[in-house]
Amino acid sequence: MGDTVARAMWERFEPVHQLVYFAPEVREAADGLGMRGYWMGYFALRAAPLGPAPAAVVTSCFHVFHPDRVARALPDAWGHASPQEVLRARERAIDAAMTRLYGADVVASAEVAEAADLAWRAALAADTAGRVLGAANQALPRPAQPHVRLWQAVTTLREHRGDGHFAVLVGRRLGPVAAMALKSAAGETDAEFQRSARQWDADAWRAAEKDLAERGWLDGRGRLSAAGSAAHERIEADTDAAAAAPWTALGPDATARLAHLLEPLARTVLDSGIVPAANPVGLTNGTWGSPG
Incomplete structure (x- = not known):
């Protein structure tokens, strides 16, 4: 199974995973647990598989957030609900959102x-x-409801891919802000959305762009140079390669079948407008590559 398969499968399962960030049922569930605001709910819901992890651990795992953004949510969130309670609420919310x-x-x-x-x-x-x-997500119990099981499976695959992506970035000495600036310069997401959502100030962003320019990856207008485009493509290719194992194990026929089954589910999410156009992961509009 080639690396392009990993990319094609990500394009199909990422929209389904994204429901946990943008579906109103999920926000309602977090509020019902006593979480104060969107970000406390976000960090609690995504970090709950780790157990009652402190802010420093979650900052490291999530890679791109300013430590202060995480520290405003954790560990306070665990005083409102335990990770086990958060996981149960997450399943109920995903059930309601998908239904x-x-x-x-x-x-x-x-x-x-x-x-x-x-x-x-x-x-x-x-x-x-x-x-x-x-x-941490792979170790969670198998949900009884098929649609919730599907969501948990694609979430495991998504976090597996993200872990590999962060390892690729670390190997290239790209810190959180530089990684986001590179992605924005590639036209995959909005720079201001990235910076403000992850709570980095303008000085940190300018410093990251300076670092990229000194590497020769940005031109004088802040756009990707030829070297920057090549570096970006290599990072994405290495991320895809690191995410290939599940699809190799599943095999080409089963992978192609899963891609076919995921397409209408992904399309429904994208067409619903739930996911913002400037979403930070650079989610596509459904023009997908071939999974095989």
């Missing part, structure tokens, strides 16, 4: 059950050595 968005007939369909089982097989095959968020 509303896709409809009761779809979430109860044979196709969603088949997708869930295929995705779960791929997630169990993910190599998690050195991948903390991927490992």
Whole structure:
């Protein structure tokens, strides 16, 4: 299975995963637990598989957030609800969000059950050595409801891919802000959205752009140079290569089948407008590459 398969599968499962950040049912669940504001809910819901992790650990795992952004949420969140309570609330919220968005007939369909089982097989095959968020999600119990199981499986695959991406960035001595600035210069996401959401100030962003310019990766207008484009492409290629193991284990036919089953689910999320156009991961609009 080539590295392009890992990219094609990410494009299909990432929109489904994104429901946890943008579906109103998830925000309602976090508020119901007593979380104060969006960001406390975000960090609690995403970090809960790690257990009651302190801010420093979560900052390290999530890579791109200013430590102060994380420290405003953790460990205070664990005083409102334990990680186990957060995980149960997360499952209930995902159940409600997927049922509303896709409809009761779809979430109860044979196709969603088949997708869930295929995705779960791929997630169990993910190599998690050195991948903390991927490992923590992989270790969670198998949800009984197929659509929730599908969401948990693609979340494991997503965090597995993210762990590998961060390792690639660290290997190239790209810190959090420089990594975001490079992604923004490549036109994949909005720079101001990235900077403000992750709570870095303008000075930190300018310093990161200076670092990239000194490497020869940005031109005088702040755009990617030829060297910068090559570096960006290599980072993405290495990320795809690091994410290939689950699809190699699943095999080409099953992977292609899962891609086919995920496409209408991903398209529904993208067409719903739930995910902002300037989303920080650079989510595509559904013009997908081939999974095989």
